[in-house]
Amino acid sequence: MLQAAGWVALRNMSEAMLAIGRAIEMLAEGDARLPSAYNTRASYKNKTGDYSGAAADAGEAIKRDPAMADAYYQRSVALKKLGRSSASLADIKTAAELKPSDYKNLYDMGLREMGEEGGAAVPAGSESALQKAWSRLRAAAGGVLPFLIGVAGASLFAGGVLFFAKEGSSAHRIKKRWFTPVPAGAEGQVIGNGRYLIKEELGRGGMGTVNAAWDKELERLVAVKSMNPELLSNEDHRRRFVKEGKMVAQLRHPNIVDVYAICDEPGGLFIVFAYVKGKTVQDLLTAGPERRLKPAQADEIGRAVAKAIDYAHAGNVIHRDLKPGNVMIDEHGQVKVMDFGIARQLDHAHTTMTNVVVGTQPYMAPEQAMGVVTKQSDVYSLGVIMYQLLTGSLPFAGENSYQDKLDGRFPQPSELLPSLPPAVDLVFKKVLHPDHKERYKNCAEFVEVLKASLNI
Known part of the structure; x- marks a missing residue:
C-alpha cells in the first residue's frame, strides 16, 4: 500500500480511495486495521464531496471501534453537509467526550453555530464551523499516511465486490x-x-x-x-x-x-x-464460543465450495480471494461462493498469472504474495478455510506468518483438537504445502481425501 501513499502525496484522490477500498476488501473481519481503513476512506469521501459514502464508511469504523473519536468527527462532517445538523452535533459531541483535546473546541463552536443546544437551523448559505476547522483537525487526527504504510502488504490490484444480504446484518x-x-x-x-x-x-x-x-x-x-x-x-x-x-x-x-x-x-x-439472503460462513464461525464447526457441517460446506471453484477453474477462472466471508449459506441452506470481483481469467495456454498480488493475507497462498497465481492457489485457500472450520484457528497467524507459510510450518490440527484423527494432519500438510505443485490437483480431490481422513 506504499503506492497508495504516493497517490495521497500526489493528491490523486480517486486512485487513493481505490487503493484503500481494495485494502478494506482484503482485511479480515476483526483485523485491528479495519476501523482505521474505513475511517480513512470516510475522510477522503468527505474531501471529495461523497458525503453519504463518508457517513456510511465512518459508521462502519464506529461499529468496529466505538471509541474511535475521529470516526464520529468524519460522520459529523458528512451529516452536516447532508443537512442533518442535529445528528452532526450529536456526533461531534461524542468525539469531544472521547477526545476532548481535539474536539471539545469544535463541539463548542458547533453549539454556537446551532444557536442553542436543541439545534436551531443553520441559515442557508452560511459556512459550517465544522468545515472551517477541517485542516486543523485533520492535522490533529494524525492524517492517513500511517494507516496506508501500516497496510503496505495489502494489494493495489483487487477488484470490486459482490453483495450478500444478511438478516440482522x-x-x-x-x-x-x-x-x-x-x-x-x-x-x-x-x-x-x-x-x-x-x-x-x-x-x-x-x-x-x-x-x-x-x-x-x-x-x-x-x-x-x-x-x-x-x-x-x-x-x-x-x-x-x-x-x-x-x-x-x-x-x-x-x-x-x-x-x-x-x-x-x-x-x-x-x-x-x-439478491442472496442468508449468513456467511464467517458469521457461523463467530456465532459459537468455540469458533469452529462440527466436522460433518464443515465437510458439507467444503464440498459445495469445491464444486464451485473447480467449475470456475474449468473455465480458467481463478477466484483469488476465498475466505469464510466470501462463502454464504442462503436461507434455503444452499452454499454460495461470492465476490469474484478480483477473480481473473487465465490464458488458455497458461496455468499461472504473474505480477498480480491480491487476496486476504491469512488465506492467501505464499506464491500469491509474490505475484504468481495458479489454480492450486485457490486449493490452498480452501485448505485454510477447512483448517479454520475444523479447529477454530488459522494455520498461519502472527508476525512470522508469511515465513511460516514458506516453511510449511503450522500447528497440527490433531494437536489443537485431539478429537481429530492424526490422518487429518497429513491432509493439511499436503494442501498447505508451500510448493503449489505438491498440493492436491483440484479442490474435489482435497475434500474427498479430507472426508476420508475424518471418518465421516
Whole structure:
C-alpha cells in the first residue's frame, strides 16, 4: 500500500480511495486495521464531496471501534453537509467526550453555530464551523499516511465486490440507526431500459456501491453494483468493471452467485446480480464460543465450495480471494461462493498469472504474495478455510506468518483438537504445502481425501 501513499502525496484522490477500498476488501473481519481503513476512506469521501459514502464508511469504523473519536468527527462532517445538523452535533459531541483535546473546541463552536443546544437551523448559505476547522483537525487526527504504510502488504490490484444480504446484518442495523444509506439521487433511479428500480444501499467496495433493486419485469429483488462515479472517467477501470461482470456471468453454477445483466448507460455503469439472503460462513464461525464447526457441517460446506471453484477453474477462472466471508449459506441452506470481483481469467495456454498480488493475507497462498497465481492457489485457500472450520484457528497467524507459510510450518490440527484423527494432519500438510505443485490437483480431490481422513 506504499503506492497508495504516493497517490495521497500526489493528491490523486480517486486512485487513493481505490487503493484503500481494495485494502478494506482484503482485511479480515476483526483485523485491528479495519476501523482505521474505513475511517480513512470516510475522510477522503468527505474531501471529495461523497458525503453519504463518508457517513456510511465512518459508521462502519464506529461499529468496529466505538471509541474511535475521529470516526464520529468524519460522520459529523458528512451529516452536516447532508443537512442533518442535529445528528452532526450529536456526533461531534461524542468525539469531544472521547477526545476532548481535539474536539471539545469544535463541539463548542458547533453549539454556537446551532444557536442553542436543541439545534436551531443553520441559515442557508452560511459556512459550517465544522468545515472551517477541517485542516486543523485533520492535522490533529494524525492524517492517513500511517494507516496506508501500516497496510503496505495489502494489494493495489483487487477488484470490486459482490453483495450478500444478511438478516440482522450490520448494513441493516446501521441503516436503522442513523444514516441515509442511499447516495443522494440514487434511490428511485431506473436502469436497464426501465427494468430495474434502484432501492436502498446494501454495501460498498473498492470499485462500486451495491444497492437493492426491484426487477419490474420478473417482480423480484436483485442486487445492483454501480461503479464508483470517480472511476467512470477511467477507461481501464470501466473495462475491468465490465470484464468482471461478463466473466462471472459465464459461471452458471448453483454454488456461485448469478449475474443477470450488465447495463452501460449515461447515468453510470451497473452489474445486476442475484439478491442472496442468508449468513456467511464467517458469521457461523463467530456465532459459537468455540469458533469452529462440527466436522460433518464443515465437510458439507467444503464440498459445495469445491464444486464451485473447480467449475470456475474449468473455465480458467481463478477466484483469488476465498475466505469464510466470501462463502454464504442462503436461507434455503444452499452454499454460495461470492465476490469474484478480483477473480481473473487465465490464458488458455497458461496455468499461472504473474505480477498480480491480491487476496486476504491469512488465506492467501505464499506464491500469491509474490505475484504468481495458479489454480492450486485457490486449493490452498480452501485448505485454510477447512483448517479454520475444523479447529477454530488459522494455520498461519502472527508476525512470522508469511515465513511460516514458506516453511510449511503450522500447528497440527490433531494437536489443537485431539478429537481429530492424526490422518487429518497429513491432509493439511499436503494442501498447505508451500510448493503449489505438491498440493492436491483440484479442490474435489482435497475434500474427498479430507472426508476420508475424518471418518465421516
